[in-house]
Amino acid sequence: MDSSLTFKDNIGKPMDRVDGRLKVTGAATYSAEYKLPNLAYAVLVGSTITKGRITGVDSKAAERAPGVLAVITHFNSPKVPGYDTAGKDPSQPATVGGPIKVFKDDKIHFNDQTIAVVVADTLERARYAAGLVKGQYAKEKHQTNLEASKPQAFLPTSAKKNPKSPMNDYQRGQVDAYKTGAIKLESEYVIPTEVHHPMELQAITAHWEAPDRLTIYDKTQGTMATRRDFAKEWNLPEENVKVIATFVGGAFGNALHSWPHESAAIIAAKVVNRPVKLVLTREQMFTMVGYRPYTWQKLGMSATPDGKITAITHESIGQTSSFEEFTESTLAQTRMMYQSPNVTTRYRLASLDVNSPIWMRGPGEATGAFALESAMDEMAHLLNLDPMEFRLRNYTEQDPEKNKPWSTKFLKECYQLGAERVGWNKRQLKPGSLRDGDWLIGYGMGVGTFGAHRGAATVSAQLQPNGTVLLRCATTDIGPGTGTAMTQIAADTLGLSPKLITFELGNSSFPKAGTQGGSSTVNSVGPAVQEACLALKDKLRGLAGSSNAAFTSARKEDVGLSDGYLTLSGNSAKVPFADLLKQTGGEAVTVEAKPGDEGQKYSMYSFSVHFAEVRVHQLTGEVRVSKLVSCADAGTIVNEKTAGNQMKGGAVGGIGMALMEHAIIDDRYGRYVTKDFADYHVPVHADSPDVQVAFVNQPDLHVNALGTKGIGEIAIIGVAPAIANAVFNATGKRVRELPITPDKLI
Incomplete structure (x- = not known):
């Protein structure tokens, strides 16, 4: 060059x-690959009950095992000086009580919660000794089922404290006006628990270089936030804590939080007075570092016969843990995406005996878009309208929620780009009209949006x-x-x-x-x-x-x-x-x-639309995504290649969301049944078509001088409903609870 x-x-x-x-x-070099002198290895031991108290930990056999340096539990752990004040950082999820403070007390809040960490001179010895540790418990009755807890759902504490919180009930026009509409629908939708599974497991190497100086090589999405968290935990000046994350092997939001396994490794390094490496297993990734929360939604919509929306009511209940209130923007897109004089949203939480959820790619919006964009397709079908035409008739020229002009909005251009590439003109209004032998063919679309934050x-x-x-x-x-x-x-x-x-x-x-x-x-x-x-x-x-x-x-x-x-x-x-x-x-x-004050003058968002062509086998119910086109209004595209990678990766994640991802808990025991890639399915190459990507590539100079707006979240928001809508167009069967598996279509 x-x-x-x-x-x-x-x-x-x-x-x-x-x-x-x-x-x-x-x-x-990733966080688990740093070679430090005198390195020790740590392995966690998790609880075998879901709720109760630890009455004892039998660690004698583990302590006598070859190479074991320490077995640490709440009975013998050194006091972490900042536990009473740590975990209040604004970068973390809203807390009530705060995150789990490992080894602080005897309470068990969820299955596989850490009860001990074993440290040895090799990983193999640490793993063997960890298997010898046995916990004793006083069990209590647990609840891990959101459907059973819906009657106890509550308004988040953050909303109660702040009337302006986006988690509060929202009202534009008349309350629940859809109920008196000329043409109306009312549907319930379910997103199951989905688990972050990047290639790199969560890992940390902790090194006390001096009694008051800590260096950690950590899988984190924010070195500064992680430094703040652990400086607070140990009452250290921030400059005495160094966090290194030069390379991160994928993350979908799970590394935005500081988790107990990190604290356990730091405690272990303090106890044995040498660097300690701790890597979660794939099974522990299900239980220890968050997930997309199981969420129930109900959406009511009314429209005029000529296709103008008159009212939308969108309600949501998401799961959270018993010790921490996790909230996300499930209802944000409904309040601003389409022109409607009457909009009502209500967001609630259900407290369960599970680990805390955490943001997962397209947090909240990807969940809410499944309900909203599916309902848009359902209403278009009721009106006998093309789904894209229905969206165009309700297009917003300014933000109806904030009453501000858009900084830029080129969503119509996205519609045109995607429709041409997917062959939208082949779509038939009547479901089941297109087929190729035993395969039914259908087309669907879904829209996504996410704030252009700076x-x-x-x-x-x-x-x-x-x-x-x-x-x-x-x-x-x-x-x-x-x-x-x-x-x-x-x-x-x-x-x-x-x-x-x-x-x-x-x-x-x-x-x-x-x-x-x-x-x-x-x-x-x-x-x-x-x-x-x-x-x-x-x-x-x-x-x-x-x-x-x-x-x-x-x-x-x-x-x-x-x-x-x-x-x-x-x-x-x-x-x-x-x-x-x-x-x-x-x-x-x-x-x-x-950032300047542009956010006070304009409503700033990225937009996307995803078009899916699916083939559904009429005998077996197998669904294949044969074509997927993702189009984005994301401002200036700095690198066409890496931006395209982002959009394709999000699309593949959307395929998983729509067709296969589902973390299942056996509610009798509060324990995950799906705990590896044999049972928890994610898309592979055979499940993914060659995703086509198109960018409007128009700068938004209100966001910044470069004109960029952001891609990561809109790459997945709207993909799942596009696939679900295409399945309906192919089969006439509307699946409102993800994933869309063959048993739901036969």
Whole structure:
């Protein structure tokens, strides 16, 4: 790639990932792969009951086993000084009582809750000894079934305390006006528990470098948030805790929370006075690090005969744990997506004897969109209207919830792009009209939206003696290609080849950034990269002016870096980097970029629409997604290749949501029956078509100067209902409880 590229030569191009070679060759180091001197290994022991108290832990056989260094329980654990105040961070889910504090007391709140950690000199010895630990309990009656707990559902405490909370009941127009509508429907929908299963298991290596200095190599989506949490737990200054997450092997939200296994590893490292590595098993990923909560929804809708929605009522009950109130935006899309004079939403929680849920890709919105977008399809069928035409007749030109103009909205363009690619014109209004032999063919669509969020972020930029530029930020990269996107933004801003730019991330000692979640990283860190690079150019311009007057009055936008020189566009002036570095000592420029007040003036969202073609075998009920087209209005697309990867990954997740993912608890024991990939099914290559992706690629300059809006969540929101609607179009059978398995179609 030419080193004299100019501004806008890189943004939008399908550039290969800057860390791709490291990952595919195994050179990338993940949290469980750091080799520290004198490393010990920890394995957790979980409770075999679902609710009650620990009356004793028989650990004698484990303590006598070869290589065992310690067996830690609540009976002998050192006191964690910050337990009474930890877990109140605003980046964490809303709490009542707070997260589980491992080894603090004898209470059991859910099955497989940690009761002990065994530490040994090898993993095999730790695993063997963990199997020798036996807990004794005083059992209590438990409840793990949401359907049975619906009558006890309650308004979240956060809503009770704050009248403006989005979790409060919402009303526009008349309450439950759909009940008196000319044409109406009322349906119930269920999303079962779904579990995060990224390739990399949750893992941590904890190292007390001194009694008051802690370093952890952790699978986390936010190095700064994790640092805050454990600094609070141990009453340490934040600068005494370092969190490193240079590479993260996938995460769908489960690494946004600090979990008990992390505290257990840190406690273990303190007890044995050596570094300790702890990796959850795949089975423990079901029980110890959150999930998408089982959610019941009821949606009522009315419309006029000519297809105008007159009212929507959307109610939801989601599960949470007995010790922590987890909430999510299940009803957000219903309040703002379609034009309706009357909208009512009610959100409730059901407290169960389970571990706490956590945000999972498209949190809340993906769940709520299944009900809303399925109901839109049902109403279109009642009206004998094409589902896309029905949506167009109720299209919103401004946000009806906030009464603000959209910052940008190109959803109609998404409709057009997707309809053309999927062959929507072949869709028939009458279900079951298209077939190919024994296969019934159907088409469906689903719409998604998610806020175009932006937070503050800080980036440092430094010119190196070899003519390269080093940028640093504490942000993480859970797979979308953050480092690649930031390199492209820097290359455009500096006028430098991407090969001469290094973006380092995943270290809490670097300049601060928020967590990688909520589709906000490019929106937040990208502008900071841009501003840091502009500030670096301006600093260099000022230094160059001392020896070359042409730079004194030049604009920083006209300054470029090329072939070892600082240059000016349209001018032959240039100054060697070496001369500039002599004046600066090579110090970095650090810039913080913050969102402006645009959010007060505009309603800012990304939008998506997904079109599915399915084939359903009329005898066996097998469903195959034969074509899936995902279209996004996500502002400026920084990297066409990695953005396309994001959309395809979300689409595959949506296939799993629609057709196979379902974590099942045996309510008699409160224990998961599905606890591995033999029983909990996720999509594989054979389940996934070649997903087609299309971007409107129109900048939204109200969100930030780059015009980006975010992709991660809208990639999955709306996929499941698109598939469910296509199944109805193929078969005439409406499945309202996911997943859509053959037994529901035969």
